[in-house]
Amino acid sequence: MYIYSSMYIFKKQTFKVLLYLLPLLFQCTACSQSADAYGVYWVVSGTDSPNDVRWGNYLRNHLNRRSENKNIAVSDNPLTDDCLQVMVHVDSLHDYDYSLFRDGDTIRLIARNDAKMLWLIYQFISALGDERVNVSDLPPAIINLNGCEGDFAFEYRGIYSSANSNPELMPITASHNIDYDWGLxxxxxxxxxxxxxxxxxxxxxxxxxxxxxxxxxxxxxxxxxxxxxxxxxxxxxxxxxxxxxxxxxxxxxxxxxxxxxxxxxxxxxxxxxxxxxxxxxxxxxxxxxxxxxxxxxxxxxxxxxSLPSNVGVIISAMEVPMQANLSMKSAKIKNFSRMVEQWKKVTNKVYVWDYMRNFDDYLTPYPCLSMIGERLRYFRSLGVSGIIYNGSGTDYASFDDIQTAAVAAMLINPDLHVKSYTASCIHRYYPVSGDILERAYRDWETKACDRKKILPFYGGIEDAVNIWLNPEDFEAFCDTLDKKSKDITDEERVRLNKLLTALQFTRLELQRMPHGNYNPSIVETCLESLKGHTAFDCMHNYREANGSLSRYIDEWKTLKSENEDSHSLLKGVGLKSKYKMDAGYTDLSILTDGLYALPSDYHTGWLIASAEMVNIEVPPGKIRNGLQMGLSFLYAPSWRIYLPESIEVWQSGKCLYKVPLKAGAAKEPFTKHRIQFGLKDIDASQALELHVLQGKGRRPTIACEEIELY
Structure with missing residues (x-):
């Protein structure tokens, strides 16, 4: 092999000559074919430099480790017609971060530094993967074995997710994690x-x-x-x-x-x-x-x-909506673009902290990949130099393995065809059940994009149903996947066990939907299956804060009893209000549907109101003296949800009596409070009004669950 001058121009010109001479000097006699069709790979270093020799040995050793044929990669010319020569070279002055040149039966892998060479080598191995070279643990390659070159779109490519927490895999995918590469x-x-x-x-x-x-x-x-x-x-x-x-x-x-x-x-x-x-x-x-x-x-x-070259800024993209077809004319996009441009004037290290999860629900599928691709192209157009994707941290999230692999690839190349790559990831990690998973995930992504609605960073199950999740289709998907999983073994079975366990959470959330088809049998089955989360170290929580799955299951046991023991005389009775309710909370029927709510989730089953006085009218027909009326409220100061100060009972324009409320000392971050009082001095032929009064001196917000009559 050749040793080059330290002068860059001479080195670069000489190496370009060698790129074409070496195939002639050492060429195998086989005709050009697909790279994975060769029987043996002749791996050589591009130069005699110790670094090139090291990387040549690395590629050769790892090809052999991944194959039952321990001589699938060799260091000497095998003199066979079934040979592909692979040359490896690190060049800090190369025109691109990485290149793959194909010339007949010779491939040349060139990278600017060791980190990118490691990524390129595993891209090459992943692209070769077949029945001889096991790549089931690697994400699909984004390089083209017939030739490609390019630069990484961002210098820092952070993904904070449990699927990106293996320090041995992160360099292979060229991704970062804030728990591993930040000192503070x-x-x-x-x-x-x-x-x-x-x-x-x-x-x-x-x-x-x-x-x-x-x-x-x-x-x-x-x-x-x-x-x-x-x-x-x-x-x-x-x-x-x-x-x-x-x-x-x-x-x-x-x-x-x-x-x-x-x-x-x-x-x-x-x-x-x-x-x-x-x-x-x-x-x-x-x-x-x-x-x-x-x-x-x-x-x-x-x-x-201006700031020094080793000083930068991190800007949150929380205000950029997770939505297809971002409007560059919207106020939020303009404001974000303006902020980035202002900071770029003082530093060349502008990183963006972006989001890829519903932080109130890690376990319900969150079809965000097409939108993330669009966001990354937007960030690149602004000249952003680093991206940090906030995922589920160390906690499991449904489809996190697929989405993390896709996001890692898009952080290198935002122009990647995300739908095709996602399908490749699904079939790589789930070779037997891939068809079922791909159809479902593709449907969710398509609906989320076509409906052009905003995926919430903090939302409940109703958001998912309104945007992408059809409850009946989801039940059928879970049943089909569960049946298929019975015949699957090895690593895919492990992945499916986690996914199927997590999806029981979504099935339970669908059972909590107002006006849903509550089914005690489905609830019992899902609760029993969800208990299996304890078998997985990463599946203790279902959301960012106060999200213990064990606590969720305990709360469900109480909720199940409440739902099944509901005998309120107001069940199904329509209520009215004389005053305007909060947007999104105008349906008063959830107060008499007989379905109760969890204290740990204000999204589902609670009627939220922010007026200083909330008026609720109960029609005549059910009310009469001697009956007990009960109301359930949520007390969660950390969410700025408080108990009302009092409830006044009115009829025919006159206040009959007033019932005060006191929160007491709350030991939990969120608790459910029930107040009960007897009806007296009531005219059964007239409507009854409840005036729910909020306290003064704080942001007035209450959450009411059910109004009962016994």
Whole structure:
């Protein structure tokens, strides 16, 4: 083999000559054919450099490990007609991040650095996959074995999902995960202090220190961060040792107004000046590490001056709707584009924090891939340099294996034909049941895109039904998939067991739909199956916060009893209101449908109202003196849902009596409260009005479940 001059021009010209000479010098005599049709692969290094030799050995060894024929890849010319030569070369000055050149029976793999070469090698292996080379654990390739070249669309390609939590697989898919490659993430600045936090590290407001928010001009804060970086990550002298750190205020709008911060330029609305000064100081101290802040609350606006090359910003795309056919003329898109452009003026590292889940329901399928492809093309057009997709974290999500593989591929190439690639992923991971899964998932994606509705980042089962999920079709899909799974073994059976267990959650949610066909038998079957979640380490939670599946199952046991023991005289009786109800909550029939709600979910079964006084009219016919009336309310302060202050009973324009409510000390983040009172002094021939009064001095929001009469 040849050794090149250190001069780039000579090296590049010489290598181009070699790309064409080597096939002539070492060419096998077989005719050109598809790459997976060869009996043996002759793997050679592109140069004699130790790095090329290492990568040649790597590719050869891993091809042999994945084949029952341990000599499917060789280092010497096998002198056979059934041979494909594969040359491997790393060139930091290559025109593209990766290239694959095909010339007859020779393929040349070229990448700019080791990380991209590792990805390219596994792309090549994945593309070769057949009955001889096992690639069942690898996502389908996006390269073309007849020739391709390109650059990765984004320098940072983060996916925060359980399917992307294997540190050995992440380099293979060229993806990142914030739990593995960030030295400091989110609102975790407190962890840089090993002991008590010094008083001057806290923000000062009106002359007083406020524990909970930081003073970013504090020298003690700088020293704590410096020690934390050195102790845990060193100086980051090389690419492997470098790390990323997020330096941002705590999750509130408090801004330090001490003399140093005001001198830096802080205002009552912006902490950006002091935060930026700290970032500049850290960037100079650690030139090999990268430091980021976020465009959020008090650091929403960019600084006035340029930031160092190793300082960047993370911008949330929460306001960009998860919707097909994004309108570039919409106010939200314009605002987001404007923010990115403003930050690009001060830094060349603009990362976007985007979303790929319904964070109130990880287990109901969420058909977002076509929309994510569109979003990525939009972010690329803005010049964004990094993307972080917030998925289900360490928790399982239905179809997460498929969606994570597809998102990883689109982060490299947003122009990927997502429907075809998704189908390839499904059949790769589910070779026996793939047809069933592909039909269902394709249908969900098609409906979600065609209906042009917004997929919620926080939503309930009714959102899914309104946008993409047909309850009858879903039941049939689950039954068909379950029957098919009985005949499947190995890794596919493991994947299907997880998926089928998770889908029981969706079936239960469909049973909670107002006016749905509640079926106690289906509920019992699903609850029994969902108990199997304990067999999977990653399936303890079904949502982002307070989402224990064990608790959900316990709540369902109570709910099942409530539904089956409902004997209210008002069941099925229509109610009215004289006043305007909240948008989306005008159907008062859910208050008398005999179907109860879970306290842990305000989306389904609860009537939400924000007026200071909610009027509910009960028609005559059922009411009479001596009966008991009961109302159920949700108390969840973290969701800003409170109990009403009182309920007044009115008839014929006169208040008969008033019933006060008290929340008491809540031990749980959400609880259900029932109030019951007897009817007296009632004229049975006249309608009865209930005036539900909210308390003063807070945002008025109540959630009512059922109105009962016994």
């Amino acid at each position: 993430w989110g609102h975790n600045l407190r962890r840089v202090f090993y002991d008590d936090i010094p008083e001057d590290a806290w923000a000062q407001v009106d002359g007083k220190r406020i524990p909970g928010q930081f003073c970013f001009s504090s020298n003690n804060l700088y020293k704590a961060i410096e020690s934390y970086v050195v102790d845990n990550f060193g100086e980051g002298e090389n690419e492997k040792g470098a790390a990323r750190f997020v330096i941002m205020p705590e999750d509130d709008e408090t801004i330090c107004s001490c003399d140093l911060c005001m001198k830096a330029g802080n205002t009552s609305k912006s902490a950006t000046p002091a935060v930026s000064n700290l970032l500049r100081r850290l960037a100079a101290r650690f030139p090999n590490h990268q430091f980021f802040t976020s465009a959020y609350l008090s650091t929403y606006t960019p600084p006035t001056g």
